Amino acid sequence: EAGVAQSPRYKIIEKRQSVAFWCNPISGHATLYWYQQILGQGPKLLIQFQNNGVVDDSQLPKDRFSAERLKGVDSTLKIQPAKLEDSAVYLCASSFLGGRTGELFFGEGSRLTVL
């Protein structure tokens, strides 16, 4: 079974530029999450989708971050304009109903450096 796919793996941009990350979850997983992991910290949830609807975006900085999951499968996370403090690994995860308690399937992440 293929895992969660993310791209690009690495991105370096200047502050105030924009960047987009793409995620394709495991086939059949209805729920998709974007997490931000700053160096030395645990993952922090940015947004959760159930199929193509937003379930929780309470911690998404909506003035600069946006995310969509148009057909209920793959998703894009965009940052515009980027700030220095956005330097982090952006992890996409998916889950399915009936999985083990609390089981998130993570991709390898997209590492963003903002200069």
Next chain:
Amino acid sequence: QKEVEQDPGPLSVPEGAIVSLNCTYSNSAFQYFMWYRQYSRKGPELLMYTYSSGNKEDGRFTAQVDKSSKYISLFIRDSQPSDSATYLCAMSRYSSASKIIFGSGTRLSIRP
């Protein structure tokens, strides 16, 4: 105060040692407790989960929850170099994968 506190380490032990990793939390509403393992430059993967207080064993790993003290632990017996990773505790009010709060992780190194 953070909802979940975890000592960042690093923790370095010799191969074969028993390892103890711990977290404390402040929200008494948490009912489900997880341990994730994260290898360098990889995403976290679920190791174990526990519901409420008690112990759970899976091979060399034992998870322990003490809700009265708001304290959870992960023990690794007969540690192996392949156990070298960052271990993240995580917890939630819900049995689904929603609204999981992660600790900051403890970096563990097992010396051959």
